[in-house]
Each structure stands twice: as structure tokens, then as C-alpha cells.
Amino acid sequence: xxxxxxxxxxxxxxxxxxxxxxxxxxxxxxxxxxxxxxxxxxxxxxxxxxxxxxxxxxxxxxxxxxxxxxxxxxxxxxxxxxxxxxxxxxxxxxxxxxxxxxxxxxxxxxxxxxxxxxxxxxxxxxxxxxxxxxxxxxxxxxxxxxxxxxxxxxxxxxxxxxxxxxxxxxxxxxxxxxxxxxxxxxxxxxxxxxxxxxxxxxxxxxxxxxxxxxxxxxxxxxxxxxxxxxxxxxxxxxxxxxxxxxxxxxxxxxxxxxxxxxxxxxxxxxxxxxxxxxxxxxxxxxxxx
Amino acid sequence: xxxxxxxxxxxxxxxxxxxxxxxxxxxxxxxxxxxxxxxxxxxxxxxxxxxxxxxxxxxxxxxxxxxxxxxxxxxxxxxxxxxxxxxxxxxxxxxxxxxxxxxxxxxxxxxxxxxxxxxxxxxxxxxxxxxxxxxxxxxxxxxxxxxxxxxxxxxxxxxxxxxxxxxxxxxxxxxxxxxxxxxxxxxxxxxxxxxxxxxxxxxxxxxxxxxxxxxxxxxxxxxxxxxxxxxxxxxxxxxxxxxxxxxxxxxxxxxxxxxxxxxxxxxxxxxxxxxxxxxxxxxxxxxxxxxxxxxxxxxxxxxxxxxxxxxxxxxxxxxxxxxxxxxxxxxxxxxxxxxxxxxxxxxxxxxxxxxxxxxxxxxxxxxxxxxxxxxxxxxxxxxxxxxxxxxxxxxxxxxxxxxxxxxxxxxxxxxxxxxxxxxxxxxxxxxxxxxxxxxxxxxxxxxxxxxxxxxxxxxxxxxxxxxxxxxxxxxxxxxxxxxxxxxxxxxxxxxxxxxxxxxxxxxxxxxxxxxxxxxxxxxxxxxxxxxxxxxxxxxxxxxxxxxxxxxx
Numbered sequence: 001x002x003x004x005x006x007x008x009x010x011x012x013x014x015x016x017x018x019x020x021x022x023x024x025x026x027x028x029x030x031x032x033x034x035x036x037x038x039x040x041x042x043x044x045x046x047x048x049x050x051x052x053x054x055x056x057x058x059x060x061x062x063x064x065x066x067x068x069x070x071x072x073x074x075x076x077x078x079x080x081x082x083x084x085x086x087x088x089x090x091x092x093x094x095x096x097x098x099x100x101x102x103x104x105x106x107x108x109x110x111x112x113x114x115x116x117x118x119x120x121x122x123x124x125x126x127x128x129x130x131x132x133x134x135x136x137x138x139x140x141x142x143x144x145x146x147x148x149x150x151x152x153x154x155x156x157x158x159x160x161x162x163x164x165x166x167x168x169x170x171x172x173x174x175x176x177x178x179x180x181x182x183x184x185x186x187x188x189x190x191x192x193x194x195x196x197x198x199x200x201x202x203x204x205x206x207x208x209x210x211x212x213x214x215x216x217x218x219x220x221x222x223x224x225x226x227x228x229x230x231x232x233x234x235x236x237x238x239x240x241x242x243x244x245x246x247x248x249x250x251x252x253x254x255x256x257x258x259x260x261x262x263x264x265x266x267x268x269x270x271x272x273x274x275x276x277x278x279x280x281x282x283x284x285x286x287x288x289x
Numbered sequence: 290x291x292x293x294x295x296x297x298x299x300x301x302x303x304x305x306x307x308x309x310x311x312x313x314x315x316x317x318x319x320x321x322x323x324x325x326x327x328x329x330x331x332x333x334x335x336x337x338x339x340x341x342x343x344x345x346x347x348x349x350x351x352x353x354x355x356x357x358x359x360x361x362x363x364x365x366x367x368x369x370x371x372x373x374x375x376x377x378x379x380x381x382x383x384x385x386x387x388x389x390x391x392x393x394x395x396x397x398x399x400x401x402x403x404x405x406x407x408x409x410x411x412x413x414x415x416x417x418x419x420x421x422x423x424x425x426x427x428x429x430x431x432x433x434x435x436x437x438x439x440x441x442x443x444x445x446x447x448x449x450x451x452x453x454x455x456x457x458x459x460x461x462x463x464x465x466x467x468x469x470x471x472x473x474x475x476x477x478x479x480x481x482x483x484x485x486x487x488x489x490x491x492x493x494x495x496x497x498x499x500x501x502x503x504x505x506x507x508x509x510x511x512x513x514x515x516x517x518x519x520x521x522x523x524x525x526x527x528x529x530x531x532x533x534x535x536x537x538x539x540x541x542x543x544x545x546x547x548x549x550x551x552x553x554x555x556x557x558x559x560x561x562x563x564x565x566x567x568x569x570x571x572x573x574x575x576x577x578x579x580x581x582x583x584x585x586x587x588x589x590x591x592x593x594x595x596x597x598x599x600x601x602x603x604x605x606x607x608x609x610x611x612x613x614x615x616x617x618x619x620x621x622x623x624x625x626x627x628x629x630x631x632x633x634x635x636x637x638x639x640x641x642x643x644x645x646x647x648x649x650x651x652x653x654x655x656x657x658x659x660x661x662x663x664x665x666x667x668x669x670x671x672x673x674x675x676x677x678x679x680x681x682x683x684x685x686x687x688x689x690x691x692x693x694x695x696x697x698x699x700x701x702x703x704x705x706x707x708x709x710x711x712x713x714x715x716x717x718x719x720x721x722x723x724x725x726x727x728x729x730x731x732x733x734x735x736x737x738x739x740x741x742x743x744x745x746x747x748x749x750x751x752x753x754x755x756x757x758x759x760x761x762x763x764x765x766x767x768x769x770x771x772x773x774x775x776x777x778x779x780x781x782x783x784x785x786x787x788x789x790x791x792x793x794x795x796x797x798x799x800x801x802x803x804x805x806x807x808x809x810x811x812x813x814x815x816x817x818x819x820x821x822x823x824x825x826x827x828x829x830x831x832x833x834x835x836x837x838x839x840x841x
Contacts, residue, residue: 048715048716049716049836050712050715052836073716074637074718078716080712082709083713084709085710087704088655089651089655093651100719101713101723102718103638108633108635108636111633115632119624
């Protein structure tokens, strides 16, 4: 289990990237949601021992990470946000490199590389230089290397960026399919990816943890408060001032709005099923107001 | 049309200059320039002659200070300016701006001329800073009245046209694939050593009238000009002066001086500097031919991808090369899901660091052009054969052997510094072990390439030469590691290492002779000093890399 107690990271005297985050994460897939600059990557970097917390404590199965970083490193798989590789290496050589970094023996590295390259569909290009890979192929290399050490703690930061829709779905499935006894932390600002994958969702806003709950429970919080209506332009403006707007589509008859409201905002409003995106917007909006 | 293009050139130049002004690299360069200004006025650096059996420098009058500063500025611009000015195109590629340019209706020549404008502005800035430093220092240390115009004008006349030329060369090199990386930097440096160091400059004695036209044409440093301007003053002060050609560097001093009070500059020099500027512009326009504005700018470290000068990478740019960037190779429906597979359990081993060393060696040695491997083998084995058959030529072989591994060393630190890689390493089981493995791999490659040369040198000069091996094996990979990790680029290492190599092993300045080529450096254990400094720097970086410090 991964525990965070009042974890914070200060960059300058009064500038905190993350502050006061307390979380307990058991086995399962945990989504970390937040807008750009909310502090997701800062938190990820502390979880993966890339940077040290300024305050607070991170524990892995009871051991304090700051006292022994190797307790986390020996069980960690990490896909950084700006994942990069050595361009002159072939894919297979790069996987051997990661295997050495993870302390795997040569046979295990070779066997797991075979298997994982099949999973990400790159077996046929294993002897190609990495600088000939497209952005999507690069990202698939990233997930393969993160899984190479059979990690108990898998941290993936924005793994679906740059992937086409089909690959995005496969990436999500790969994360969801990983055996259930490991902790997977999946950071993104794409709510749909989390909704399709995560057991629990933590929402960060402006460096602070706004909420952490099961995905369904988070959606339940706004169930019955999501409406869809089609209104003329001036009414749309007035509704925007009073409600959280989740979506706007321009139609021939006006604007079709999806919004959060305690009561039907117009006479012809119809309630619709809530999604995680609605829940996320509601959570962030409540946190900032 | 012309007005619109001029406006585009201006804005491309302005934007590029602003990006440079906000980087530490330009600031560091200007600080070096200021230091040069100080050295000139302290009398430790400048023009000097050998006359009447001693070394004679010009008394630091305002004209002499201006001339010294102009030659110093030319030297800084020729050697340092190139390294500073390179990268204006790759900077745009790195940050994704090049795709915006590629998709716009800005012509390639206009875009490159804008970059040249920025390079020229750097030259102006350099000249301005050096001139200001020279004026300020002259006011404190100089002889006679401080005339700012007399001091500053030679600096601008000599340095700015040269900046246009060097800027043009830098742009041209950046548009030709095989010259983008380390090879281009070495080709440039070696060319300049030949041009500046004496290919056309007269050796021995020569009166100004005896100097050949080609020497004036290639007088990039300004030594021929200085000789012509100050010759009469030296002859007036030292009647037995044997017309030896003027030198420039640290050899002089202010114990013996001649008095140069200025004079009319020869017309040929203005014409030559005009030609420099025109050549710089012409090279820039020419560069629009090889410049591939739509070259691969896929996300990631383009700056690292372009410089790979392997035969394969060159061939891959030809229509014959198969370059598949389409993404999926195995159809999605044919791939197993993680849950469907019984994955091999992850077994760890205890020999992680030695395996890291092996993979680091492979990484550093991978992807070089065939001729590099051929040269490395020749340098490793050839000297042993020469030593076995009688020896000779050890110094010359060592000079080359100390440069050859630069292609490998320049990957140390700089490639690893990229955020996406460094984070993987820091989060791995061996964040510090990787650092030492990378450093050690560089040292082992240095040992392999230079070991033969040292064997030959020991045969030639005795066992004392072995001290130099320590400097060559330890210092360069240490410098590469620190400079590469700090800047994320190869350029600082290459510029500083090649500069030290030029001053020390090549020109015999003992304080910079980390390879122990000179007897003084061996006697003073200079190579050991360089090795120790390198080691301390590596330990400092390792301490920074460790999660809670090396001692934690």
C-alpha cells in the first residue's frame, strides 16, 4: 500500500507545486485528475523518488520512502510525462538498458521483452533504431519499459498523449488488465481515460487534493444534477453565469447546453446520466468557489 | 515584396536574439569576452614581437589597446562565436516552432537571413562588450589619454564583419546533415586552426611589403594588419629588430615595449572585412539549398536525432531509405492483452552495475559512421606497431587520439540530461550506478583509443609520459558528464574541451596540457590535477544525483 501524509513540494519561497496531500492507495488502478499545472507531475515525481518532498511523508508498505528510496525503486515501473529514449539504440537494446537499470538478469529481460513487445505490438521493429519511431510507437515503448520489471507500483504520467483513438483504448486496456495485486497510478487531464480505467479517482486542483473517491461514488455525487437543454444565445449567456457548463454545442435552433444544476434550469430541460467529466467539473468548481 | 521580406528578416532576427539574450550561454560568453578585455589591459595577453633577443609588446596606448582588443575579439569570434551561434535552427526545431515556419510562406532564404541577423547582432553585442571593457580597463591601466573612439572603432571594424562570416558558416553547417553534430564542430575548429594558425600567415621574418596577398585575404585574426600597422613603431624602438612576424597570445609582457600611436589603416583590410561580410551573407543564402525546412520534426529530441552522422542515418534521408513512421506495425487485433499472457516473473540479478557498464559502452559506441570506427581501431593498434618497430611520432598520434573519442564523449551527460531519460534513471535501482557506469564507459573508450599513443610516447619520451594517460582517460569524460548534464547539450563540452586541447596539447601551454605532452606539465603533474578536478566534479554530480546524497 502507498500512503502519503501531508505531502508537499515547494519550488520557491512561497510557490508550492503540491501541498498537504494525504492519500492511501491500495492495489488497483487509481486515476489522478487535474488541469494542466494542477500538480499531477510534481506528485508523480515525488512518488517515483525523482524528487524529494519538501514536507510530509511517503510510505510504501509501511517503509518511509525518504529514508530508503530503494524500497520504492525496486518495485517501481515508471512512464514519465516527457518519456524519451536514446535515439541511437535499437528497441531491443533499449529494453536491455532498462532491464539493467531495473536490476533484472539478462534472461528475464529477454523473456519479458519478448512478451511485452508482443503486447504493445512492436515485436517486428525490435531491431530498429528508436529515432525512426513515430510518437505513438514511442509511447508504446514507454509502457513496455514501465512494465518490464513486473512492478508492484506502476506510475504512468499522461500515457495517452499523442496516441490515436485506437491506441488510446489499447493503452487504457493494458493498464486495466495489469494483475490486480499492484498499485497503478494513472495521471491524465483526459477524464474519459480515467473513467474507463480507474477504480478510484483523486482530483488535484492548484496543488491541493480536492477529493479522492471511488469512480462510481464520484459520479453518484452529481447524479440527478446534470441537465441538457437547447436555448437561444442570450439565455445561454445567462445560464453560463449561474451554472457549471459541461458542454456546449451550437445547433440550428440555438445552443445545446449540458450543465450542472440542482433544479431543471429551463422548462424544457431533460435530466441526463452523469459522467465522470460532470463530476470532475463539479468538484473543481466547488473547490474554487 | 522586399519591404515585407525585410520585415520578416527583422522579426526572425529579433525573436532569435531575444531567445539568446535570455539564455545563460550568451551571458557566459560575454563574461569571457570581458575577461579578455581585462587580460589585454593587464598586459598578459596581446600582440608581441621577438626583437633584440627579447619579447616586445606594445605600450598600452589607446590605439594599441584598440588593436589588441580587435585581434582578441576576432579570435573569440572565430573560435567561440561559432559554438555560440550554432543551434539557432535546431532551437526552433526543438521547441516545435520550425513546423510553424515550415508551414508559412516565409522563404527559406528569408528565414535563414533572419537567423544571420541574430548572429550578427550577437557579433555587435560581443564587440560592444569587448570595446566597453577595453575602454574601462584602459582608463585604469592604460598609457596616455583614453580615447573611446580610437579603442572601440577597431573592435567593431574587425569583429562585426567576422561575426557575419562565422554566423553564415554556422548556419550553413546547421543545414547540412553530416555537419550538424560533432563532426561539423571538429571540421570547423581544425579549419580555423589551419587558417589562423599559420597556413597563410608568414612564418619567420617578413616586412609588411613582403607579405603575400593570400595572407591578407585570409587574415581573419588581424595579425597581418597588426604587423603592418605596428612594424615601423617596433623598428623605431629596436633598430636591430629582425622583422620577425608579430605573434598574438600570452607570450608578451610589458617589460619591453614599443610605442604605437596609431595610423591610417590599409584599404586592403577594409576590403577583406567587407568580403567577409558578403561571404557570410552568400553562405547563408546558399544554405537555403540544403536547408530542409520540412525535415523530421516529430516530437522529441530532434537536436539529438539530426546530428547522428552514421551512414545509415544519411541513407535513411534518401528516397531509397525505408522510413516507416506510420505507427502500428503489428495489427492491433493480433496483439495479446496483458491479462491473456502468463508473463515471465521478474528475476533480479546482483550484477546490475556491470551490466549497466556494458549497455553504456554499447550506447556510446553505437551509431557512429564507419570511418570513426576505422580511425579508432587505427589509433588503438597502429601506435603499438610503430612502437614495436622503433617508435617516433608519438606526440602527433596522441594529439589526434585525444580528439578522436570526442564523438563518443560528447554523448556522455548530454543525452542523459533529457528530462524523459533522466527521470527514468533517477527512478531506477541504480541512479548513481548509471552515472558512474556512463563515466567509466567514456574513460574505457578513451583508454582504448589513446593507450597505443601513450605506449608510443613512452617509447619516445620515457615513462614519465604515462602521467598524461590519467589526464586523458579521466578528465574528458568527467568534463563531458558535468557539462552535458548541466546544459543538456554537447556544445559546452565540445567547445571547452577542444579549446583546452588547442591551448594545451596542441600549442604547448603547460597549464592546459592535461595530456602531458609538454615536459613542464609532466613535471608539475598537470594531468593529475586535471584528473583530480574531473573526479571531484563527478563525485559532486553523483552526490546531487543520489536521493539523499552520497553520504546519506
